[in-house]
Amino acid sequence: MANELTTVRETLKRNRDQLLKRSNVVATGVGYKITGGQKTTTLSIVCSVTKKVAASQLSSRDMTPATLEGTPTDVVQTGIIRALQSTTNKHRPAPGGVSIGHRDITAGTLGCLVQKDGQKFILSNNHVLANSNQAETGDPILQPGPYDGGTYPDDHIADLEDFVPINIIGLPSECPIATGTANLLNGIAKLLGSQVRMQAINQQALENLVDAAIARPLNQEDVSDEILQIGTIQSTAAGELGMAIKKSGRTTGLTTGVIEQVDVSVNVQYGQGQIAAFTDQLMAGAMSQGGDSGSAVLDDNNRLMGLLFAGSDTTTVINRIENVFSALGVSV
Amino acid sequence: MKYWILIILLVIPSLSWSEDKCMSSSIKEVKKQHEACLLELPGVVSVGIGLNKNGQSVIIIGLDGPNAETEAQLPSMLEGYPVEVRIVGTVKAQ
Numbered sequence: 208m209a210n211e212l213t214t215v216r217e218t219l220k221r222n223r224d225q226l227l228k229r230s231n232v233v234a235t236g237v238g239y240k241i242t243g244g245q246k247t248t249t250l251s252i253v254c255s256v257t258k259k260v261a262a263s264q265l266s267s268r269d270m271t272p273a274t275l276e277g278t279p280t281d282v283v284q285t286g287i288i289r290a291l292q293s294t295t296n297k298h299r300p301a302p303g304g305v306s307i308g309h310r311d312i313t314a315g316t317l318g319c320l321v322q323k324d325g326q327k328f329i330l331s332n333n334h335v336l337a338n339s340n341q342a343e344t345g346d347p348i349l350q351p352g353p354y355d356g357g358t359y360p361d362d363h364i365a366d367l368e369d370f371v372p373i374n375i376i377g378l379p380s381e382c383p384i385a386t387g388t389a390n391l392l393n394g395i396a397k398l399l400g401s402q403v404r405m406q407a408i409n410q411q412a413l414e415n416l417v418d419a420a421i422a423r424p425l426n427q428e429d430v431s432d433e434i435l436q437i438g439t440i441q442s443t444a445a446g447e448l449g450m451a452i453k454k455s456g457r458t459t460g461l462t463t464g465v466i467e468q469v470d471v472s473v474n475v476q477y478g479q480g481q482i483a484a485f486t487d488q489l490m491a492g493a494m495s496q497g498g499d500s501g502s503a504v505l506d507d508n509n510r511l512m513g514l515l516f517a518g519s520d521t522t523t524v525i526n527r528i529e530n531v532f533s534a535l536g537v538s539v
Numbered sequence: 540m541k542y543w544i545l546i547i548l549l550v551i552p553s554l555s556w557s558e559d560k561c562m563s564s565s566i567k568e569v570k571k572q573h574e575a576c577l578l579e580l581p582g583v584v585s586v587g588i589g590l591n592k593n594g595q596s597v598i599i600i601g602l603d604g605p606n607a608e609t610e611a612q613l614p615s616m617l618e619g620y621p622v623e624v625r626i627v628g629t630v631k632a633q
Contacts, residue, residue: 315633334632418632448590468599470567471587472574476631483632484578490587490627500633519628522601 212237215250218276222252230269231256233288240281252278255285292435294457295355297362303434303503304455307331308352309338309367310359315352316457318514319434319503321421321537328421328537329365329430331501332516336420337370339477344368348422354498355457364429370420371534375483414472414486416530418500418516421537434503436461440539443528444510446489451507452525454515456499464494464523473524475517489513489525504528511539569618570598580613582606584630591623601627 215237226235232254240251254271259282262270271280292298295306295314307317307329315335320327329348333339336348349357350364424430432439435455446452450466468490474482495502495518504513504525513525532538564572566588574586577600585601598620600613605626615622 332632339632448588468585468587468589470570471585472570472578473585473587473601473630474578476629488587490585490589495633497631497633515633517630517632519603519630522627522630524630 211250215252215278218278219252222275226252226254226271229254229271231258231260232271233257233285238281240279241283249279251281253281253283255283255288257285257287259284294435294455294460295351297351297357298431299364299429300431301329301350301364301429302431304437304457304460305435306351306355306357306457306498307335307364307501308349308354308357309336309342310347310349310353311338311341313352313354314357314457314498316455316499316501316515317350318501319440319511319539320430320432321532321535321539323368323421323535323537326423327427327430328368328423330419330421330503330514330531330535330537332418332514333370333373333420334418334477334516335501336367336422339375340370340372342367342370352457363425365422365424368421368423369535371417373415373418373477373483375477375481377480377482414484416485416487417514417526417534418483418485419514419526419531419535421535434505437505438509440503440505440511441509442511443532443539444506444508444512445529446512446525446527450512452491452494452504452512453507454494454499454502454504456495456502456515458496458498459494462494464491466491467522471524473517475524485517485524485526487527487530489527491523491525493518493521493523495523564618566596566598566620569620573598573617577613580609582609585627589623591621595621597621597623600624601630603627603629 223235234255236253238253240247240249298305303319305317306314308314318330321330346367347359347363348365349362351357437455446466448469453463455461466489471488471490472486500516502515504515506512511528513528514531515525517524577583577586582602584603587599589599591597
């Protein structure tokens with residue numbers, strides 16, 4: 208048996224080049240011949256073709272011989288074989304799910320395209336496209352992101368258009384007295400009709416709803432409505448408990464999960480000692496890692512329902528898409 | 540004059556407070572009322588609403604790791620709603 212295999216492999220080696228020259232053959236290998244849908248015990252040289260074609264429609268030049276040096280051949284239809292698309296490569300047009308980033312960050316994920324004033328924009332996180340509030344409108348956005356080898360100006364795909372500032376604070380203050388005082392003062396302010404509300408020191412003035420930003424593509428042809436491994440967005444949906452969801456991201460690719468918590472208020476670390484408090488978030492189980500930030504989150508019917516931005520070893524935190532859209536004034 | 544303003548300031552908030560107390564609050568309202576203080580306990584990183592094993596709505600308190608001291612301070616019920624504690628780990632921007 209081992210000898211037979213060696214013989215067939217050598218036969219293949221000698222004939223491989225002439226086989227691959229035939230117009231439909233995209234791969235060759237050694238395998239058991241399949242006859243009438245059943246695997247046999249006969250070793251054969253397998254020729255993978257993009258499409259099986261009747262012998263009468265093939266020129267003799269493109270026909271695969273029935274045997275080669277006594278070894279039978281088998282023709283199998285596999286279609287066109289493409290390289291698995293790497294999320295960290297340069298893509299033009301760039302789909303959702305690939306590496307992107309402001310020139311001063313590492314890398315995040317291009318979420319999807321959104322519309323504003325009839326134009327297409329790239330949607331991702333503030334901390335991906337706007338370097339956590341540090342960027343200025345018009346700053347170059349690179350695809351892939353700098354960590355994945357993106358450089359300016361070669362990989363310049365878009366310019367930062369707009370971002371929702373994130374209130375980043377230090378560590379939270381001690382609770383009862385400080386917040387108690389602030390609440391009392393707020394009660395008074397409310398009575399007086401004041402728009403101003405007191406906050407305990409270290410507590411942010413506004414709780415964050417989204418970590419979101421948009422970038423304007425230099426050319427509309429450089430971006431694609433597709434999301435890798437997902438397809439196109441059908442519409443939007445509001446996240447609910449128990450909803451099955453999926454995302455396509457730079458680091459972990461296509462992953463799925465379930466919304467396990469809604470109305471989540473969560474403290475998120477932005478680097479050492481930097482914390483931002485978010486409210487009205489959705490929480491799913493582990494379905495992301497660093498670099499997946501900015502991924503569009505969709506339900507089973509390809510309805511866009513969230514923007515992924517944070518997580519831990521066991522959880523994933525997602526902005527509600529309705530909050531993202533209203534903060535940025537965009538739509539699908 | 541100042542005396543009257545003070546009385547108004549003190550009486551009106553307490554009226555609106557007792558009004559809140561009389562209505563039976565939704566789980567969302569109860570969570571909102573308590574989350575600021577819960578989030579300032581050491582190790583608490585999140586407060587949300589989910590379902591327990593029996594499909595009942597619960598307030599879920601997330602910790603960054605096991606923390607006996609904080610866990611001892613957490614209530615098992617908040618205004619009639621069950622509280623569940625889960626270790627969610629440190630949540631970071633990704």
